[in-house]
Amino acid sequence: MKFSRKIESCSLSPIRKFLPAELAARAAGRTVHHLNIGQPDIETPQAFFDAVRDFGDRVLAYAPSPGVEVYLDAVRDYYATLDASLERGDILATYGGSEALQLLFSCILDEGDEVLAAEPYYPNYHTFIRTAGATIRPIPTHAENGYRYASREQIEPLINERTRAILVTNPGNPTGVVLSREEQRLLLDIAKEHDLFLISDEVYRELVYGGETPGTMLSFPDGAEHVAVVDSVSKRFSATGARVGALISRNQELIHHALKICQGRLCAATLDQVGAAALYRAMTPEYAAAIRQEYQRRRDAVVEGLRKIPGVRFSVPEGAFYLMATLPVDDAEKLQYFLLEEFEDRGETVMYAPGEGFYATPGLGRSEIRIAYVTNPAELRRAVELLGLGIRAYQAKCARAEKHAS
Ligand SMILES: Cc1ncc(COP(=O)(O)O)c(C=O)c1O
CATH class of the missing domain: 3.90.1150.10 (Aspartate Aminotransferase, domain 1)
Structure with a gap:
């Protein structure tokens, strides 16, 4: 075949x-x-299991395609604590961060397009970007300078007419590099100047050692059109088996297109979203x-x-x-x-x-x-x-x- x-x-x-x-x-x-x-x-926080146990519906029904309200509201309220003002409609519940990535790439990439990503990168990016018809154009980084990559000199020469997005992982897998607020700002400026999406995979957000947590890309008020964030309960809530994540963007056109695929796959798992809502509420300092x-x-x-x-x-x-x-x-x-x-x-x-x-x-x-x-x-x-x-x-x-x- x-x-x-x-x-x-x-x-x-x-x-x-x-x-x-x-x-x-x-x-x-x-x-x-x-x-x-x-x-x-x-251990996964007990709140997850309590919420699932207390689920009262007699029928385990499909969830709405964008996600169950308790989950979307919990995600929105959590982001408010990070100075990111979101509406429920800016969030789509997904099967982990993995599905959020696949949705994004399906919506923004055509055959022959390119995505800039610091190399080494999370290997599944390659799979998801290739199956959307595009390729990764790597931004080379080196252990000697802590794998830093957020500078105009490193990024701008790699941008061409096929470039559609800059993809960052912050904090980084596999290098552990953490973007400073200034570096985040610079990346957004570059994305805006070249009319690119800035995809920020923040599934490790709270895991930063010895410094300030960088905050979310969603908190830049002028990033509404360009920024899309990938989130997930897998890592920082130790809930990899819940398979719940989120695609978040204030770009309503992007959400509209992604919703077509969400409706095609009907919904993310209802009960797991209920449990995940409790996890976001449990993210205290x-x-x-x-x-x-x-x-x-x-x-x-x-x-x-x-x-x-x-x-x-x-x-x-x-x-x-x-x-x-x-x-x-x-x-x-x-x-x-x-x-x-x-x-x-x-x-x-x-x-x-x-x-x-x-x-x-x-x-x-x-x-x-x-x-x-x-x-x-x-x-x-x-x-x-x-x-x-x-x-x-x-x-x-x-x-x-x-x-x-x-
Ligand atoms: C950087 C990064 N993004 C996304 C994911 C996807 O995780 P999940 O689908 O479990 O949310 C992972 C998993 O290892 C990851 O390391």
Whole structure:
């Protein structure tokens, strides 16, 4: 059968594709530690489960296509605390941030269009943008300067007649870079001057360490036409299985077009939206401070462990719960298979996400990995220790093979 060129130019997610090798390692009796996937182990706030339990309807009916009112109102009221004044009609309930991204790209992209995004980026952006017919034009960034990219010099030369949007992740996955308020302002100015959408994926919003949280792009009063925000309860509410997110924009034309697809897919899950409404109401300064503090402890555990591994280079992340690291190996994907298929220490091994899938530029990221620091510090310390031991074993194996060949 023939498949579309669009889908054939996509790959399986570097975060999930090692599952078969992981299952084989488990079947062989080994314990696999996870640094690969952004699945937090912090408990989902009880408010979610209470709201679902108290749901009184006798029929679990379709929700309205834009979302259930309690959810839309809770999202609106939460944004009011961030100085973003929204109407219920500016918000569409979606299946996670993932569907919000897909809706956006379906509405604004045509075949051959381009979206600017800082590289390395969240790999699923590639899949969603490619299946909408367009491509990512990467804004190169580097660990040496903390992966910063918000400057005219870096962005404007990449804009051409096919550019439709600037896509930012703030705080960033996979680099942990956090845009300052001034950088957010500059990006909006550039988007406005070149008549581009500014898509701001803010699913990690409250997770910023040691500095001011940058606020939302929605709070710039003059951004109404250009700004679209992607939000989700997955990460900062530890509710990845709820599959509830939001596409938010004061551009009513955009919402109107996105609603066509929302009506086509009927609605997002009714009960999960009811639970998610309670989560947005539970985002108090105390809750935000508590999760921030916990993830900072986790980040610090990983940073401390990585500093002990010879030859590993990285920039300390400012936000979200990820870190990109360059390893002293030729190919991080080969190392991952070695770790799952050949290596163990006391019956244990480790997984991460190899870096190549986070880049559009061919050849980049091969020695890099993304680490998700979402489990408790003791677990993370052991996982990073295993990474160090695994690298040493892999290097010894490569050295033996080289000696044998010469
Ligand atoms: C930057 C970013 N955006 C969006 C998502 C989508 O998450 P969800 O669909 O669970 O909201 C993720 C998930 O890892 C992410 O890292």
